[in-house]
Amino acid sequence: MSQIFEQFDVISFFWMTIKLTALAAVASFIIGTVMAIMRLSPVPVLRFVGTAYVTLFRNTPLTLIVFGSLFGISITLQFSISDTLSTNAFFFAIFGLAVYHAAFVCEAIRSGVNTIPLGQAEAARSIGLTFTQTLREVILPQAMRGAITPLGNTLIALAKNTTVVMTIGVLESAYFLSKVSEDASSQLNNAFLLVAGFFVLFTVPMGLATGYASRKLAVKR
Amino acid sequence: MQKTRRMAGVAGLSVVALSLAACGGSENEGGEDGVNVGIKFDQPGLGQKVGSGYEGLDVDVANYVAKDAGLGKVTFKEAPSKQREQLIKSGQVKMVIATYSVTDERKQEVSFAGPYFIAEQALLVAKDSKINGVKSLSGKKLCSVSGSTSATKLKEQVPGVNLQEFDTYSKCASALSTGQIDAMTTDDTILSGYAQQDSYKGKFKVVKGVGGDEIYGIGIKKGDTALCKKVNTSLQKMVDSGEWKKSVEKHLGAEYQLNAEKNPPKQETCS
Amino acid sequence: MSSSSVLFDAPGPKARVRNRILSIISLVTFAAFAWWIISVLADQGQFEAAKWKPFIQSEIWSEYLVPGLINTVKAAAISIVLAAVLGLVLALARMSALTPLRWAAGVFVEFFRAVPVLMMMIFTWGLFIQTPSIPPDQAPLLAVVTALTLYNGSVMCEVVRAGVGQLPAGQREAGLSVGLSEQQTLRTILLPQAITAMLPSLVSQLVVVLKDTALGFNVTYLELLRSGTQAESNYTNLVPVLIVVATIYIIINYAVTKLAEYIEGRLKRRGLGRKGTTGAAGSTAAGPDMAFNRETG
Numbered sequence: 001m002s003q004i005f006e007q008f009d010v011i012s013f014f015w016m017t018i019k020l021t022a023l024a025a026v027a028s029f030i031i032g033t034v035m036a037i038m039r040l041s042p043v044p045v046l047r048f049v050g051t052a053y054v055t056l057f058r059n060t061p062l063t064l065i066v067f068g069s070l071f072g073i074s075i076t077l078q079f080s081i082s083d084t085l086s087t088n089a090f091f092f093a094i095f096g097l098a099v100y101h102a103a104f105v106c107e108a109i110r111s112g113v114n115t116i117p118l119g120q121a122e123a124a125r126s127i128g129l130t131f132t133q134t135l136r137e138v139i140l141p142q143a144m145r146g147a148i149t150p151l152g153n154t155l156i157a158l159a160k161n162t163t164v165v166m167t168i169g170v171l172e173s174a175y176f177l178s179k180v181s182e183d184a185s186s187q188l189n190n191a192f193l194l195v196a197g198f199f200v201l202f203t204v205p206m207g208l209a210t211g212y213a214s215r216k217l218a219v220k221r
Numbered sequence: 222m223q224k225t226r227r228m229a230g231v232a233g234l235s236v237v238a239l240s241l242a243a244c245g246g247s248e249n250e251g252g253e254d255g256v257n258v259g260i261k262f263d264q265p266g267l268g269q270k271v272g273s274g275y276e277g278l279d280v281d282v283a284n285y286v287a288k289d290a291g292l293g294k295v296t297f298k299e300a301p302s303k304q305r306e307q308l309i310k311s312g313q314v315k316m317v318i319a320t321y322s323v324t325d326e327r328k329q330e331v332s333f334a335g336p337y338f339i340a341e342q343a344l345l346v347a348k349d350s351k352i353n354g355v356k357s358l359s360g361k362k363l364c365s366v367s368g369s370t371s372a373t374k375l376k377e378q379v380p381g382v383n384l385q386e387f388d389t390y391s392k393c394a395s396a397l398s399t400g401q402i403d404a405m406t407t408d409d410t411i412l413s414g415y416a417q418q419d420s421y422k423g424k425f426k427v428v429k430g431v432g433g434d435e436i437y438g439i440g441i442k443k444g445d446t447a448l449c450k451k452v453n454t455s456l457q458k459m460v461d462s463g464e465w466k467k468s469v470e471k472h473l474g475a476e477y478q479l480n481a482e483k484n485p486p487k488q489e490t491c492s
Numbered sequence: 493m494s495s496s497s498v499l500f501d502a503p504g505p506k507a508r509v510r511n512r513i514l515s516i517i518s519l520v521t522f523a524a525f526a527w528w529i530i531s532v533l534a535d536q537g538q539f540e541a542a543k544w545k546p547f548i549q550s551e552i553w554s555e556y557l558v559p560g561l562i563n564t565v566k567a568a569a570i571s572i573v574l575a576a577v578l579g580l581v582l583a584l585a586r587m588s589a590l591t592p593l594r595w596a597a598g599v600f601v602e603f604f605r606a607v608p609v610l611m612m613m614i615f616t617w618g619l620f621i622q623t624p625s626i627p628p629d630q631a632p633l634l635a636v637v638t639a640l641t642l643y644n645g646s647v648m649c650e651v652v653r654a655g656v657g658q659l660p661a662g663q664r665e666a667g668l669s670v671g672l673s674e675q676q677t678l679r680t681i682l683l684p685q686a687i688t689a690m691l692p693s694l695v696s697q698l699v700v701v702l703k704d705t706a707l708g709f710n711v712t713y714l715e716l717l718r719s720g721t722q723a724e725s726n727y728t729n730l731v732p733v734l735i736v737v738a739t740i741y742i743i744i745n746y747a748v749t750k751l752a753e754y755i756e757g758r759l760k761r762r763g764l765g766r767k768g769t770t771g772a773a774g775s776t777a778a779g780p781d782m783a784f785n786r787e788t789g
Contacts (some may be wrong), residue, residue, distance in 0.1 A: 270556075272726075299712060
């Protein structure tokens with residue numbers, strides 16, 4: 001075990017996974033909320049765009065999206081974020097992760113909306129609230145609470161899915177494991193246990209926390 | 222009754238699935254009637270899948286050696302960089318001829334026959350690029366493949382090098398053609414292969430004098446001296462008959478500057 | 493998407509004008525965005541005939557993409573069947589009366605849900621090619637199938653458990669009251685209903701599996717994405733290949749999603765589905781929470 005730590009900077013790989021997860025989670029939450037609002041809005045074009053977005057990105061493998069994010073935007077469309085390629089790859093990895101998971105965040109919020117009884121929206125409308133007011137004051141606050149469990153699941157999936165960005169050379173946990181498999185195959189079992197342990201420690205609390213939060217914040221009906 | 226039938230259905234499906242998984246793996250052992258050789262499937266000039274066939278220097282070497290040494294008909298298997306040692310160790314292939322550099326680290330896991338070519342590390346840059354060597358590389362954007370030796374070596378020479386890693390060289394070549402990457406690095410043979418491709422012809426040039434030699438060996442199971450000797454005899458024949466030179470010229474192109482001092486290389490003794 | 497949503501009133505004259513203006517503005521914005529992307533791609537020469545010509549010839553399909561697609565479907569089909577079986581076994585174990593069995597199944601499920609599929613693939617692949625008894629040729633496929641089965645089996649276990657949990661309490665009570673044991677009730681009354689109600693989840697889980705076969709790229713499994721990159725290195729048309737490969741995935745997965753919705757709709761008509769709520773107006777796409785969870789993988 002100690003041999004792995006001597007040969008590889010294990011902590012930095014794990015830290016990268018944590019950074020990717022945190023930043024992509026924030027970004028995907030923002031994009032996903034916007035998409036959910038678009039899908040619920042009275043404007044047909046926006047609804048269509050929201051629906052198309054979800055259909056497109058939810059059905060494409062993440063590997064393809066992450067690679068397409070860096071290669072399509074940074075290299076083909078020539079829009080770079082940083083001149084340092086590793087930083088650039090890091091940001092486009094986050095962008096790819098965010099774009100993909102936003103489709104699931106959008107559906108999570110919509111499923112949260114689904115938990116709200118019809119009467120709530122009808123009551124809001126009947127006292128004269130507009131669509132924006134209904135959404136902001138009545139629907140979304142309840143929907144977000146109802147969406148905690150699916151959002152938590154999306155977060156856990158996101159944390160695990162960050163492993164896919166090794167395809168564009170970001171030095172995270174999966175890059176580490178495949179490096180071990182290649183350079184120090186005798187250590188593969190140890191490295192796997194290490195990485196698996198890290199992910200258990202990383203994601204199980206997420207599940208517990210969202211489970212607790214969804215019970216605590218559940219809208220009592 | 223209903224339930225029993227449903228359960229039987231599930232069981233039946235899984236049996237089908239298992240047999241699907243099991244079949245298809247029967248005729249993969251090399252032996253008398255054929256030999257599996259690991260090559261690259263996506264390396265123009267060396268080993269490239271072209272339609273239903275394969276083309277390149279490595280392919281020619283494989284075919285010549287297999288025929289001459291009486292190993293039988295060659296079946297090509299893909300051998301990506303990361304997996305070459307494991308392919309040999311597992312017995313999935315008998316030989317790996319896939320731009321496989323002989324190194325001490327690798328010698329601990331596999332044995333090498335040959336070498337059959339001595340390449341050197343180089344850079345591929347745009348035709349009008351000012352990059353002419355390692356020194357002019359600092360601050361430039363460099364592309365390579367994760368797990369390749371060339372990137373590791375350059376990192377040591379140019380500490381602050383701006384590196385992007387992809388999983389295949391063709392992705393690097395594609396990035397280079399857009400101008401978003403300044404250079405890509407690996408063996409001059411591989412780079413020449415890309416410079417030779419139709420859509421890149423005349424757009425790139427190879428800059429030499431970047432790094433050390435890459436000695437291409439033929440990877441075989443560790444300690445298989447008998448096979449090593451057979452392969453070496455055939456390689457010598459390939460060079461003597463002129464087939465070797467023909468293949469080099471055909472696949473690496475007229476512009477390729479062959480290091481004639483070192484090529485064709487003298488074979489190492491098998492151990 | 494139906495026109496009647498409970499979130500806003502049927503638009504009056506003023507609202508209709510406003511919606512139309514908003515529609516036009518957003519349409520123009522998105523069209524401009526799309527146009528920008530297309531024009532930059534065109535500048536890059538990505539629409540040159542030479543890059544797209546291979547797709548109207550048969551070779552790229554017969555030698556690269558179709559074999560890749562077959563491998564993708566093969567891995568996905570084997571995995572989903574095995575995952576369903578594993579999920580059922582695990583669910584039975586997790587709901588068993590034997591405490592150690594319950595615990596073991598619980599740990600198993602939690603572990604394999606927490607470990608990324610890609611990690612499992614890299615690890616099992618590394619393991620399999622060092623195992624002499626496994627036909628080396630099959631190691632990549634086996635690694636892909638093992639990783640996908642362990643993960644999705646664990647997920648399916650939770651789907652089945654949730655399905656049982658959502659059944660009315662009366663079902664179990666009725667079973668017990670006619671003299672069936674706890675286990676018999678579970679097997680003959682609760683599980684069949686739960687599994688039927690969870691069929692849409694099983695089918696939409698197939699989307700997850702199909703997408704995740706693309707991870708086989710990293711362990712040399714020659715699936716659609718990997719065969720695409722081989723084609724690309726031969727024809728030097730990376731961007732077109734990526735576009736085509738993505739389109740194939742989207743069409744297949746969209747069709748599978750629609751199938752899941754169709755099955756769900758049928759079950760609903762038979763009275764096995766669930767009741768509509770606020771956002772659901774005219775759309776079954778969102779599906780129940782549980783069904784959604786599966787699709788995140």
